[in-house]
Amino acid sequence: MSLTSEEVNRIAWLARLAIDSDKTDAYAHDLSGILNFIEQMSAVDTSAVSPMAHPLDQAQRLRPDVVTEPDQRALFQQLAPAVDAGLYLVPKVIE
Amino acid sequence: MQWETVIGLEIHAQLATKSKIFSGAATAYGAEPNTQACAIDLGLPGVLPVLNQEAVRMAVKFGLAIGATVTPRSVFARKNYFYPDLPKGYQISQYDLPVVGNGQTTIAVDGEEKVIGITRAHLEEDAGKSLHEDFHGFSGIDLNRAGTPLLEIVSEPDMRSAKEAVGYMKKLHALVRYLEICDGNMQEGSFRCDANVSIRPKGQEKFGTRAEIKNLNSFRFVEKAINFEVERQIEILESGGQVIQETRLYDSVKDETRSMRSKEEANDYRYFPDPDLLPLEITPDFIETVRAGLPELPDAKRDRFKAAYGLNAYDAEVLTATRELAAYFEAVVHAAGSDAKLCANWVMGDLAAALNKAGLEIEQSPVQPDRLAGLVQRIADDTISGKIAKQVFEALWESDETADAIIEKQGLKQITDTGAIEAIIDEIIAANPDQVAGYKSGKDKLFGFFVGQAMKATGGKANPAQLNDLLKKKLQ
Numbered sequence: 001m002s003l004t005s006e007e008v009n010r011i012a013w014l015a016r017l018a019i020d021s022d023k024t025d026a027y028a029h030d031l032s033g034i035l036n037f038i039e040q041m042s043a044v045d046t047s048a049v050s051p052m053a054h055p056l057d058q059a060q061r062l063r064p065d066v067v068t069e070p071d072q073r074a075l076f077q078q079l080a081p082a083v084d085a086g087l088y089l090v091p092k093v094i095e
Numbered sequence: 096m097q098w099e100t101v102i103g104l105e106i107h108a109q110l111a112t113k114s115k116i117f118s119g120a121a122t123a124y125g126a127e128p129n130t131q132a133c134a135i136d137l138g139l140p141g142v143l144p145v146l147n148q149e150a151v152r153m154a155v156k157f158g159l160a161i162g163a164t165v166t167p168r169s170v171f172a173r174k175n176y177f178y179p180d181l182p183k184g185y186q187i188s189q190y191d192l193p194v195v196g197n198g199q200t201t202i203a204v205d206g207e208e209k210v211i212g213i214t215r216a217h218l219e220e221d222a223g224k225s226l227h228e229d230f231h232g233f234s235g236i237d238l239n240r241a242g243t244p245l246l247e248i249v250s251e252p253d254m255r256s257a258k259e260a261v262g263y264m265k266k267l268h269a270l271v272r273y274l275e276i277c278d279g280n281m282q283e284g285s286f287r288c289d290a291n292v293s294i295r296p297k298g299q300e301k302f303g304t305r306a307e308i309k310n311l312n313s314f315r316f317v318e319k320a321i322n323f324e325v326e327r328q329i330e331i332l333e334s335g336g337q338v339i340q341e342t343r344l345y346d347s348v349k350d351e352t353r354s355m356r357s358k359e360e361a362n363d364y365r366y367f368p369d370p371d372l373l374p375l376e377i378t379p380d381f382i383e384t385v386r387a388g389l390p391e392l393p394d395a396k397r398d399r400f401k402a403a404y405g406l407n408a409y410d411a412e413v414l415t416a417t418r419e420l421a422a423y424f425e426a427v428v429h430a431a432g433s434d435a436k437l438c439a440n441w442v443m444g445d446l447a448a449a450l451n452k453a454g455l456e457i458e459q460s461p462v463q464p465d466r467l468a469g470l471v472q473r474i475a476d477d478t479i480s481g482k483i484a485k486q487v488f489e490a491l492w493e494s495d496e497t498a499d500a501i502i503e504k505q506g507l508k509q510i511t512d513t514g515a516i517e518a519i520i521d522e523i524i525a526a527n528p529d530q531v532a533g534y535k536s537g538k539d540k541l542f543g544f545f546v547g548q549a550m551k552a553t554g555g556k557a558n559p560a561q562l563n564d565l566l567k568k569k570l571q
Contacts (some may be wrong), residue, residue: 056373076132084235087226087229087230
């Protein structure tokens, strides 16, 4: 399987990654190589193997429903570039 | 062309846990912005989610209530998209192995029962809230809601009208409240839905292209949005166009749906199992413990009300709409000792009207079940008439006294002494010779005049049936 440069651009957009346009072809080549490798593995008959959700063969531990986190808004908002009235401000997301 | 509407609903119910699904931050509604958003909810680097046991228990409870299979080993997945109210860049949800699979519920619309299939219900985290006004080119983000546990309940495309969709949504609303897994507060967004709507020529098997209407948070909006959307699609198809598969938003002010094109582009969620969470194992023991704790469910209660109290389908349906109302009614019947139908009439009639007028819920009723039962008893044993009972009810509402005390104090006891009623009638006949002559000459309507006079003379306390009988005799 080989990816087009258009597909590479779309994947980069979905992941919000900025890529140099002169590197698109190289990415297409490398990513296609990875997909080919996966295709090779797909040839193995796994019909008798149940899919693995996690490499550790363990189950999720559950926690009791208790509030343990205090309000640390002032501390966390020191990291934010802009805040107002307790809200985090971000570039407007609605047109 | 005859069109058939096809609707499927995705209902989001916020689970009534104290803490979030993957963190120990509080979930209480209405807190100051971002005071209940901890490092995990903010998606800060290096944090790990740990699943809330109570959220799992609630999901299993729901699964058992709709007769669904509970998945013994379900998996959490990342749903990837970028939006500022989702700081991690993905929502933790479930994809191909949801915790609840394949159940059903029965709805009644216009007296006809219909089974609606429930494809699945899965656990996921809610996103934060974006505020778009007042910030001069910025959006304000409140992440208090981020990480609140949600149960997303996905129906089969089994509904054929907006009415059925509303019936189904109301059914699930009652169910989650019975189960005490969601407070059902639609104004606060605790219970909301997305509607998938399409139309097809009647008789055609293949589904038409659907539009998804997002975030409907009232029964009325669900009905109006679907009806608008159906009309819109019919117009497009009948004028030779094609419906596009897209996400739309319902504007309740303009009563229309609008395309949300900006979200379209991101509609490639690239789900994959979340490496931060191990598979969720639910043992048969756990399931049986939850099953043992299930309350009587709405359908079972409704059937029991019909059988045990001789109520008709409508009364039983209304009285079991919420667990609180059903409990109130049963307490009244229990205290009154008999006459369930009369109890039902008072609970659904004067009491419901008074509560509605005062904006109170049944559990806030100033008239407690035993005091209403006291009133019902006095109606049943003919101490007071139904009309006087309304006066007593008002006094019950205004005070803490019992019905007996009010009847005694205000002298409202019904006059059932034949002699006393006859004496009053004789006086009225003597004082109104013209009306008597008129009545005897065939003006039947004048009968009401005599009843009115007698009631006036007795302060409304004459037993109405007795009064009618005696009047007829005397006026012959």
